[in-house]
Amino acid sequence: MKLKHLTYSGLLLGGLLLGTAALAQNGATYLGPEEALRLALEQNIGRQISDENVSISRQNYTRGNAGFLPRVTAAGAKNWSVNNENLEIFGGDRIIETSRRGARSNNLNAGVTANWTVFDGLGMFYAYERLRLQYDASRQLNLNFVNGLAADVLQAYYRHTLQQQQVAVWESTLELSEQRLRLAKDRYEVGRSSKQEYLSALVDYNADRAALLAQQEALLNARHALNRLLGQQPARPLTTADTLTADSSLIASLMEPQPFTQNPELRAAEYQAAALQEFIKEQRSQIWPSINFNAGYNFATINNQVGNLLFRQASGFTYGISGTWLLFDGLNTRRTTQVARIQARIAELDRQQLELDLSSEQADATAAYRNSWQRVALEQENVEYARQNASIALDRYQLGVTTSLELRVAQQNAQQAELRLLNAVFELKLAEIDLLRITGQLANGL
Known part of the structure; x- marks a missing residue:
């Protein structure tokens, strides 16, 4: 009798594919990653709020609000x-x-x-430029929200896929435990083994059943989290891809530090700092006469x-x-100008800190990405070795030359190798998503 196990493919066609049997779910709708992103952009409540904030900034960005038009x-x-x-x-x-x-x-x-x-010390020109920069900043903040939302959705999507695959691993493990239980029972009934060995197999079988129930609960929680990001009811049934794919074509670009020129959060900080510089000029324009x-x-x-x-x-x-011509206002104009200068310095310091944070995040994610590829290669080898070992242990157990405990250990090693490989590919995918988020590439085209 041959050992039943899940099959995995290696690095094929530029991607790492881990194949598992898809879960059968009544009424469940298959959801691809592109469809998940589309639904999130259309239905996510946070995205709708972010869009409305952009609309507010756009309404404020007018010549009338800057003071150009007559009253x-x-x-x-x-x-x-x-x-x-x-x-x-x-x-x-x-x-x-x-x-x-x-x-x-x-x-x-x-x-x-x-x-x-008709003249206010050029204050209306500075105000109009400030409103433009604030509008540009709001658009970048909206793009940053989309960038972060895309990362959250993809991470939740592949976490759901991971849980689906882990359920499949536990189902396979349970089948093996059931097979071992039948063999132990048959051996006990014909007097070839003790009752203790049979009871041990029964205890292990029930433990695997309990573990499968816990894993199925984890899958439900992952589905709830994904549906929440998609703006859907948490319990809505769905299935995601039955494979985790890490795109090997991105290795060359993601292994090296990328510039942050497209990072929307950093660009928003730059616009906000520039807007405060215009606000300083706007305050200083009050020292001039108004005509x-x-x-x-x-x-x-x-x-x-x-x-x-x-x-x-x-x-x-x-x-x-x-x-x-305002000759004296209790030094309030001077005070507001000084406050504006301080706010501008704070904004510039915030921008510099953000750039440092992004550099640190990128370094961490790059290291995780590089190590994850190495872990995946190592765990792939371990899976093959563990499968062979479990198959040999089962054959030896059927021949009566090994114990039930040794078979159980071999089966657990095979199961843990499968789970470690799944987690390694999942962490590789998370690092890939994080690197794309940091460089602002996730929001491109959305």
């Missing part, structure tokens, strides 16, 4: 009055007395005025039942230029 206002009023009036009006050589109870009068005033700041152009059109009417003026109507344009 136009319209106003109007209509008033009525009823008065008891006693008037003495000089009429030539005599005084005319007039008395009226309930005299009615009304007046109408309407007008449009415009105020346009405004004013224009307006007014219309007014007056109607009186008594009095010297019974009716009046007037309309016309007004225009002019005004200027203001």
